[in-house]
Each structure stands twice: as C-alpha cells, then as structure tokens.
Amino acid sequence: MNTGPDIVAGGYVVMGLVSLAVAVFLVFLVRGRPHRVTPACPRCRYCLTGTTSTTCPECGHDLTTSGVYLNGRRRWPRLIRAVIVIVIAILSFLPYRYVTQSSWRYWAMDTFGGPQSWTGGATGIVKLDPQQCQAVEVTIIYPDPEHADLRSATSNGDIYYWNPPEPVRLMMAQADGSRREYVIEPNSNDPQRWTIQRVQPMFGPSDQALSTDPVIAERLEDFYRVISERIDRDGTTPPGDDPGPRVAAAMAEMMIRVMLAETSAYPTYPFNDSDMSAVIHSDVNFTAKKGATIPHVQGNWFMLASWFLFWLIVLLIVIAPGSPTDPWEPEPADPGANSKT
Numbered sequence: 413m414n415t416g417p418d419i420v421a422g423g424y425v426v427m428g429l430v431s432l433a434v435a436v437f438l439v440f441l442v443r444g445r446p447h448r449v450t451p452a453c454p455r456c457r458y459c460l461t462g463t464t465s466t467t468c469p470e471c472g473h474d475l476t477t478s479g480v481y482l483n484g485r486r487r488w489p490r491l492i493r494a495v496i497v498i499v500i501a502i503l504s505f506l507p508y509r510y511v512t513q514s515s516w517r518y519w520a521m522d523t524f525g526g527p528q529s530w531t532g533g534a535t536g537i538v539k540l541d542p543q544q545c546q547a548v549e550v551t552i553i554y555p556d557p558e559h560a561d562l563r564s565a566t567s568n569g570d571i572y573y574w575n576p577p578e579p580v581r582l583m584m585a586q587a588d589g590s591r592r593e594y595v596i597e598p599n600s601n602d603p604q605r606w607t608i609q610r611v612q613p614m615f616g617p618s619d620q621a622l623s624t625d626p627v628i629a630e631r632l633e634d635f636y637r638v639i640s641e642r643i644d645r646d647g648t649t650p651p652g653d654d655p656g657p658r659v660a661a662a663m664a665e666m667m668i669r670v671m672l673a674e675t676s677a678y679p680t681y682p683f684n685d686s687d688m689s690a691v692i693h694s695d696v697n698f699t700a701k702k703g704a705t706i707p708h709v710q711g712n713w714f715m716l717a718s719w720f721l722f723w724l725i726v727l728l729i730v731i732a733p734g735s736p737t738d739p740w741e742p743e744p745a746d747p748g749a750n751s752k753t
C-alpha cells in the first residue's frame with residue numbers, strides 16, 4: 413500500500429491551515445478589538461457618557477493628557493505583541509526551510525551560476541625538500557582545466573559528471589620560482605595508454621622555447637617509470653639524482669588510479685620508497701570531490717534572508733503604534749445655557 417504521497421499532501425494541508433490561522437491571528441494582533449463601551453477612561457474603562465469633567469469620575473484620571481477610548485481599538489501591550497511575533501517567527505523557520513529551500517537553491521543557481529565542483533575532480537599536493545629537489549611543491553589536478561573535454565561531461569540536472577579518463581595536469585613549482593607543467597592525456601581508444609607532454613604553465617610567463625617532447629606509456633604499469641624519466645629530462649641534474657620527478661610520477665599515477673577507480677580521496681600513503689619519503693616535507697594532501705554540488709552562492713542564504721526580512725516587516729507592522737485614544741471633548745455642562753441670555 414502506497415500512502416507516502418497522501419501523507420505528504422496531508423502535511424501540506426495541515427501546514428496551509430496552520431498558516432491561515434497564524435495569518436488571521438497576526439491581523440488580530442495588528443487591529444486589536446473594538447472598545448466595549450465608548451467613550452471610556454483608558455485607565456479604568458469607566459463609561460464617560462454624560463461626563464462633563466476633565467477627570468474620570470470613577471478613578472480621577474486626567475483625561476486631557478491621556479485622551480479617552482473612542483474610535484481606536486484596544487490591542488495587547490506592545491512587548492507581548494513583539495514576543496508573540498518572534499516566537500511565531502522562530503517556530504516557522506523549519507517548515508519554511510523545508511518548503512522553500514530547494515526553490516531558493518534553484519533560484520540562486522539560475523541567478524548566480526551553477527555548480528563549481530565537477531564530480532570526480534581531485535587535487536593532490538606535496539611539498540619537497542628544497543635541499544634535495546629542484547621542485548619544492550608538486551601539484552596534480554584532475555581533470556586538467558585546459559584540456560579536459562567539457563563536451564564529455566554529462567549534465568544530470570545541476571550536477572556534471574566527468575567521464576574518466578580525462579587529462580591530468582602535473583604542476584611542479586621550482587625553488588627559483590619557475591614552474592614546470594605537464595599534461596598527461598589518455599588515449600581515446602585505449603585507456604591503458606597515456607601521453608605525457610610538457611605544456612606552458614597555466615599561470616605565470618610562458619616559455620617560447622618550450623619543447624613539449626611527448627612520450628607514451630603503453631600500459632599503466634609503465635606509467636611511473638616513463639613519466640619520471642620524462643620529467644627528469646627537463647631537470648639540470650643527472651637522471652635519477654633528483655627524487656622530485658619520482659615523487660611527481662608517483663603522485664600522477666596515484667591520481668590516474670583514483671580517477672579510473674572513480675573513488676574519492678586516496679586512503680593510503682603512496683610512498684614506500686625511502687628515497688622519496690626522505691624528501692617529502694608535508695603530508696600528501698589529496699582531496700577528491702565526488703558528487704558535491706556547490707553553487708556560486710548558496711541558496712540557503714536567500715532562504716534565511718527572506719525568512720528574516722519577512723518576519724522583520726511583520727514585527728514592525730505588529731509593534732507599530734496605533735492611535736488607541738482620542739482627545740477628550742466633554743459634553744457642554746448645560747446645552748441651553750448660552751441661548752438663555
């Protein structure tokens with residue numbers, strides 16, 4: 413038996429009835445109720461009909477300064493009205509969030525742009541010992557922002573999925589401030605086959621004389637050796653002397669494996685090689701985003717702001733001072749007194 417939709421619909425009906433009752437009650441808070449007797453003393457509510465004095469005959473209240481109850485309506489004290497509105501506002505927050513948060517999220521995405529994070533994206537960073545390595549920091553990014561095929565990303569509602577394998581960018585920051593960057597691209601027909609070539613740095617000055625010098629790893633098993641040899645070729649030390657390229661190759665291989673397995677952050681420490689471990693100056697910081705949808709501006713802020721603004725306006729209306737009293741104009745002491753002379 414499927415009662416789910418009925419329960420949800422019933423919930424909305426109850427919510428609608430409660431909202432209607434609250435709205436009626438708020439109108440009552442603003443309007444107040446008419447005075448039972450008029451004109452009346454505002455302190456003791458004694459009926460002043462026929463009174464000619466400027467003070468209340470019942471309690472002695474000075475009616476010229478306070479005025480009397482006549483046309484105005486009697487409302488609850490202002491502090492009580494304010495507290496009631498604040499309590500209703502707080503109670504309304506969760507239902508309001510439940511009903512509106514998805515529409516605010518879509519509105520924020522439509523207005524300010526869609527998801528920034530692409531599922532499957534990942535970054536790995538490690539710092540190296542500048543005494544032993546030419547590179548002081550190695551960064552590996554999946555997918556490479558310049559070479560990833562945007563057209564291959566499929567859109568599912570608001571979430572874009574990369575279709576691995578995508579190109580990966582390897583960035584090596586050198587101790588002298590220069591950068592060496594490589595793009596590692598999969599072969600479209602054979603996911604085991606990878607092309608590694610040097611590219612112009614994404615940020616910073618480009619090197620006109622840069623030789624891309626691509627090499628191919630035929631199998632993932634060759635990947636580490638091929639890429640470390642390729643990077644070594646761009647260094648100034650004899651091949652194998654600098655452990656940096658091997659760390660970079662290991663980072664790249666780890667990234668490729670994370671991508672192909674479509675897993676999230678890699679759980680194991682990848683460097684068993686003591687030569688490599690000795691030069692690593694930081695934890696291998698490997699973060700992967702999968703399935704996260706982060707709009708440029710969070711819809712929750714608009715949900716919160718609209719709720720706050722609405723109740724602020726309601727509060728101001730409810731506590732706005734009315735004119736509960738009218739000036740006291742006593743009846744003439746003797747209506748016939750003037751005509752007698």
Ligand SMILES: [Zn+2]
Pocket residue numbers: 453454455456457458468469470471472473
């Ligand atoms: Zn009185």
